Amino acid sequence: MDVITRDVNQFSSLTTTPCVLALGFFDGVHRGHQQVIATARRRAQALHLPLAVMTFDVHASQVIRTPRSDQFRYLTTVTQKAALMARLGVARLYVIHFTRAVAAMSAQAFVDQVIAPTLAQVVVAGFDYTFGVGGQATTATLMTLSRGRFEVITVQPVTVGAWKISSTRIRDLIGAGEITTAETLLGHPLTIAVTGHGRELVPELAKQQLPPPGRYRVTAGRHRAFTLTVTDANELVTGQAYTGPLTLGGWARLAGVSRASALG
Ligand SMILES: Cc1cc2nc3c(=O)[nH]c(=O)nc-3n(C[C@H](O)[C@H](O)[C@H](O)COP(=O)(O)O)c2cc1C
Ligand SMILES: Nc1ncnc2c1ncn2[C@@H]1O[C@H](COP(=O)(O)OP(=O)(O)OP(=O)(O)O)[C@@H](O)[C@H]1O
Numbered sequence: 001m002d003v004i005t006r007d008v009n010q011f012s013s014l015t016t017t018p019c020v021l022a023l024g025f026f027d028g029v030h031r032g033h034q035q036v037i038a039t040a041r042r043r044a045q046a047l048h049l050p051l052a053v054m055t056f057d058v059h060a061s062q063v064i065r066t067p068r069s070d071q072f073r074y075l076t077t078v079t080q081k082a083a084l085m086a087r088l089g090v091a092r093l094y095v096i097h098f099t100r101a102v103a104a105m106s107a108q109a110f111v112d113q114v115i116a117p118t119l120a121q122v123v124v125a126g127f128d129y130t131f132g133v134g135g136q137a138t139t140a141t142l143m144t145l146s147r148g149r150f151e152v153i154t155v156q157p158v159t160v161g162a163w164k165i166s167s168t169r170i171r172d173l174i175g176a177g178e179i180t181t182a183e184t185l186l187g188h189p190l191t192i193a194v195t196g197h198g199r200e201l202v203p204e205l206a207k208q209q210l211p212p213p214g215r216y217r218v219t220a221g222r223h224r225a226f227t228l229t230v231t232d233a234n235e236l237v238t239g240q241a242y243t244g245p246l247t248l249g250g251w252a253r254l255a256g257v258s259r260a261s262a263l264g
Helices: 009-011 033-046 079-086 107-118 139-145 165-177 180-187
Strands: 004-005 019-023 050-057 090-097 120-126 151-153 191-201 213-219 224-229 236-253
Touching: 019 033, 019 107, 033 050, 033 120, 033 151, 050 079, 050 107, 079 090, 107 120, 107 139, 120 139, 139 151, 165 180, 180 236
Parallel strands: 004 090, 019 050, 019 120, 050 090, 120 151
Antiparallel strands: 191 236, 213 224, 213 236, 224 236
C-alpha cells in the first residue's frame, strides 16, 4: 500500500491513475468503516481500478475549537490506521494535513482541489459523511458537486441493536472499561501504540483513548504478556522497565484489584 501524505495545496500537482475513493476520518477503522471500504473495494474490483482511501492526519475537532475539543481522544495513530487499511486491500492511502485552511474550504473547493485530482471515478462514503466549511455538504450533495466527474455511492448504516457503530461510541466504551464490547464494534482487538521509557509506557498519541484506571494484562507482540497499571493520572506503568516502541494488545482487566492497591 502507498501512503501519500499531502498538504492540501500540493494536491493539484498530483499525477496518478484513476481510482475508487472512500472518504472519512476512519478513527479505529471499525466495522462501519470496514463496510465503507469493502463497498469501495467491490466497485474497484469490478472496474479494475485501485482502491484508495482519503483521510486526515488530525481530527477536525482539534483544529476547529468547540467545547468538546479538550475531551476528544483518538483510537488509532495514522500508522495503525494504515496497517488496518492495508489488510482491507487498500492500495493507496491519502493522508491530508488537516489545517484551518482545509476546514475553511467550501465543499465545492474540496471536491475541485482535493477529490478531483485523485482522478476518482467513484467516491464512496457513509450515509452521515459531512465535509466543507461548517460540515455544509453531505454524501447526497457530493453527487451535485461532482459535476459528472465521478459516481457517488452512499453506504447505509452498520448498526448493532439500535446503535450506529461509531468511533465516538467505541471511545466511550473503552473509557468505561467495556473493552470486549468495544472490540466487537471495532471488529479487531484494541491495540495501543506506546513507547517505553523505563517503567512508564507513553502513548504515541498525546490524546490516546485509554481504558479507565486499573490493572490490566496486556500483550506486546505475539508472546510477551505482562501486567500494567493505568493510573488515575492516565499514565501507563509496568513492573519491568522497557525502552522502545511497543504495540499493546490483548487488553484484559484484572478483576478484584482496587485502585488503591493497583498502584501499590
Ligand atoms: C473541506 C472540509 C472542511 C471542513 N470544515 C469543517 C468545519 O468548518 N467544521 C467542522 O466541524 N467540521 C469540518 N469538517 C469536518 C467534517 O465536516 C466532519 O464533521 C468531521 O470529519 C467530523 O468527523 P467525525 O465524524 O469523526 O467526528 C470539514 C471537512 C472538510 C473535508
Ligand atoms: N456505522 C456506520 N455505517 C456506515 N457508514 C459509516 C458508519 N460509521 C462511519 N461510517 C462512514 O465511514 C466514514 C468515516 O466516518 P467517520 O470517520 O466520521 O466515523 P464515525 O465512526 O462516524 O466517527 P464519529 O463517531 O467521530 O462521528 C464516513 O464516510 C462515514 O459516513
